Amino acid sequence: MGVQWYPGHMNKARREIEEVMTQVDIVIEVLDARIPDSSQNPMLNTLRGDVPVLRLLNKKDLADKARLDLWLAHWRGSETVLAHPFSTLEKNDVVKISQWVAQMVPHRGSAEKPIRAMIAGIPNVGKSSLMNALLGRRVAKVGDEPAVTKAQQKLKVTDGFQLLDTPGILWPKIENPDASYRLAVTGAVRDTAIDYEDVALAGLKFFISDYLEALMARYKLKDVVSDPFETLKIIGSKRGALRSGGKVDMHKAAEVFLNDVRTGAIGPYVMETPEMIAHEEALVEEAKAKKEAERLARLAAAVPQRQQANNQEYRRQQQHEEKE
Known part of the structure; x- marks a missing residue:
């Protein structure tokens, strides 16, 4: 997105x-x-x-x-x-x-x-x-x-x-969806731009993949975690993000986690490498090329339809002139 x-x-x-x-x-x-x-x-x-x-x-x-x-x-x-x-x-x-x-x-x-x-x-x-x-x-x-x-x-x-x-500026559209979430996780994009829970889940997916030990140490997790959603529930339960009946408030849990990420409470991290960015940029270009090819194909398919409609209109005009 x-x-x-x-x-x-x-x-x-x-x-x-x-x-x-x-x-x-x-x-x-x-x-x-x-x-x-x-x-x-x-x-x-x-x-x-x-x-x-x-x-x-x-x-x-x-x-x-x-x-x-x-x-x-x-x-x-x-x-x-x-x-x-x-x-x-x-x-x-x-x-x-x-x-x-x-x-x-x-x-x-x-x-x-x-x-x-x-x-x-x-x-x-x-x-x-x-x-x-x-x-x-x-x-x-x-x-x-x-x-x-x-x-x-x-x-x-x-x-x-x-x-x-100069005022801080963002480009009109952030084409790389992964970059969008990284910006949101670190707080560059307003928290209203992407759903808060989705941002937290994206952040957790990254930390589970790249900084698992730091994540486990911060939240005193005894078992290795792999699922971001379940991990967010555990964090919420450990940090008091609970509603009546003991149900985890996932939005509150997301706030707790993202605050820890942004303040460095989990530990130092970098969310991207040059190699990773090169791969993501290639995927973005492939997606853009595919979208453009589909657009051109639709235009090509529409030409015969437009020509057929023009021919029909021409025939109607001829028939009308013949009647007159």
Whole structure:
């Protein structure tokens, strides 16, 4: 299921990015370290063209380092991409941003020619927190709801470094259904965009497959689990998500589980690898190609029907003229 979540202010943000991209020296793209690919905006890649990008894999403290290293290796070697694990909670990381930006834009950085950096990223990845940390003061609203920032701001970090903030944007349709659920599990997509219980079940399926030991340790599961639905029921019963009569409130159980996932209570994790994404993208392209072939087949089949209808109409007109 592809998620469509594209409020009007996001459409406006896209136009704003197009307008200012010619004035930008570098894009600072904030990503969620737990979903390095799904938290990218492919539309941004199109809009930036050859403008270099510094990818900050935020919330690194919540991410599995071994899997994060796979992504760093995947991007290493690109002349226009520099990626680093990052946390707005670590002052050393914040300090390093100026160094990383200067590395990517060595021809600017003076008071006369300051580096003009645009901060971008999908909702709820930590853009506002990054801005506040860089400037040492609260200039951007921070919230745990997606799309808190809605207006563009231009701010001075130092004499040689300026920031241009942009609203968080999602593309009109997330075509990869697996990416949709990963975004929902980590909280980038509003909880109303996909059924809460479905999101929790998708998250549980992932943890059972990839981080079973951490899951079992968190909820003190004695036996190995394999079924996400039954596992969610067990979690609900253990964590007090019960209705009268002892029946598990599955929505409440989903809230408990997803809160643990998003806060890192279960442990560090990364939900995707470069190899996994390549496979999923191939499946998406196959599905699109199949859909297009079916569309063309329907059009081809409709041509004789339309021609037949035209012929019948022509005959009716001839008969009418003959009668007159």
